[in-house]
Amino acid sequence: MASPATLLVSIGHQEGALCTLQAATAPHSPHSPQQLSHTQAFSASRSGSAWHGPGEETEMSEPAGAQELEEERKAPGKNPKEEESRDLSPLSSGKPRPERLAWPGLTRRETLREMALHSKLSRLVEATSRLVQVEQTLLLPLLQQHPLPLHPKDSIEFRNICSRMALQREGQQFERDLHEAHQCLKTIIEKLICSLAVVPSDSYIPVRSALRQILQNLLAM
Secondary structure, three states, rough: OOOHHHHHHHHHHHHHHHHHHHHHHOOOOOOOOOOOOOHHHHHHHHHHOOOOOOOOOOOOOOOOOHHHHHHHOOOOOHHHHHHHHHHOOOOOOOOHHHHHHHHHHHHHHOOOHHHHHHHHHHHHHHHHHHHHHHHHHHHHHHHHHOOOOOOHHHHHHHHHHHHHHOOOOOOOOHHHHHHHHHHHHHHHHHHHHHHHOOOOHHHHHHHHHHHHHHHHHHHHO
């Protein structure tokens, strides 16, 4: 029979696995395109306008490119209205817009396979979190009165699997580790239920019911 200290060791490894799983489910923050810092915005404003002292006339200087364009439009044989309409013509529907080419990652859609993996991983996180909560709030107080056979090695193995998942968050190896972590957590819960079944005490009924509910949600993957 195991003491409460053994359960605390198991809970500690499960909490470590939970932290690793939560880090794995955190989405990658996309880079915000075309976002200037205060320093960049300040530099840009200075380059586009002239700075004058008090009492001086504030006159915006035209860029050289604008002056050349204006001279071309005034040249003989060119209609200024035609040039303006040509400049303001929308992009052809068959050509991709420049902003779409510059940030192809923003238009990337999540595949069904990725969605299924993310859902499975989220359920694993939820089941682990719920298991730790039940062990801390329900099982640990009862274990001080009625010792149970526990298996902390399974929790150690579960944490090791989750650590491997954190190193590689995609690919076939990640899928295999995710499946293995699912099976390992399932084994932990089933062994706890079996250990509680041999105890002739009604005080463990709420714990068994909570563990069965966690197992049912986990198997719903």
